[in-house]
Amino acid sequence: MPRFHCPVPLAAGAELELPSAAARHVQVLRHQPGDAITLFNGDGGQWQATVLRMGRSDVAVRVDAFEAVEREPQRPVHLAVGMPANERMDWLVEKAAELGVASLQPLHTAHSVLRLNGERAQKKRDHWQSVAVAACEQCGGNRVPAVLPVGDLASWLREAADGAALRCVLSLAEGSRPLGEVLREAPADRPVLFLSGPEGGLSPQEDAAARSAGFLPVTLGPRVLRAETAALAALVQALA
Structure with a gap:
């Protein structure tokens, strides 16, 4: 599933506009309303989300379920x-x-x-x-x-x-x-x-x-x- 960095607070059920870099990336990949994507904000874990709206320069999504996925090494x-x-x-x-x-x-x-x-x-x-x-x-x-x-x-x-x-x-x-x-x-x-x-x-x-x-x-x-x-x-x- 496509993954996008979204450096803002995320919570299940929230609806938000993606930051400009992530929005451009979603548009380049030609996603459409209803498509499932993955978001991560750098705080650990990742969120499943759904594209709600595709504007000319903005993308709105709904944040769905959190996944406590960690792929970081044991040793920093x-x-x-x-x-x-x-x-x-x-x-x-x-x-x-x-x-x-x-x-x-x-x-x-x-x-x-x-x-x-x-x-x-x-x-x-x-x-x-x-x-x-x-x-x-x-x-x-x-x-x-x-x-x-x-x-x-x-x-x-x-x-x-x-x-x-x-x-x-x-x-x-x-x-x-x-x-x-x-x-x-x-x-x-x-x-x-x-x-x-x-x-x-x-x-x-x-x-x-x-x-x-x-x-x-x-x-x-x-x-x-x-x-x-x-x-x-x-x-x-x-x-x-």
Whole structure:
């Protein structure tokens, strides 16, 4: 059944107009009054609903039964990434959302090609959030990962130094441990926070700063992976 993100309070029996993005999606799919659809608002679970009216630019629905469906992983995994360039960040956001990432933190780092500030940074963040929403609509996820404001690595590390999460930095430096080994030693429900670099990885100074902030250096093996591949490979291991 078609699924649509509807970030408003939902209750059985309520009749409402869908937010503009969801309404456009319903119209593009050419739904008609009487059609059954699924809505989710990100609070968990999903709602069955019925299309009541199709306007030129609006869609009215009736919210029917709630389904307590959860498809989220047991372990919350958060991902902070030095932004890869071009469409690779879009691809990374989409696939991370499909896999079940809890949040995404885009970062400027020394080797970052993509540089975003001000209004352009906000537009990119909004775009990536919409990519995450679309991925959840497609894959069945009922909790949309938050794409956080674009940040600077040094400032972000100061804020990330505290917290209960298992903090790991993907590193090729000497002394890095296999990620699988580190994960096996941690409780299965302990949150994980990954830091991954852009093309070219983190600089030696950034790697050292992450370690000083309490991040454990981990490796995915002897191969050198692309920035977006490495982040997703770490995510898959943590969610397995």
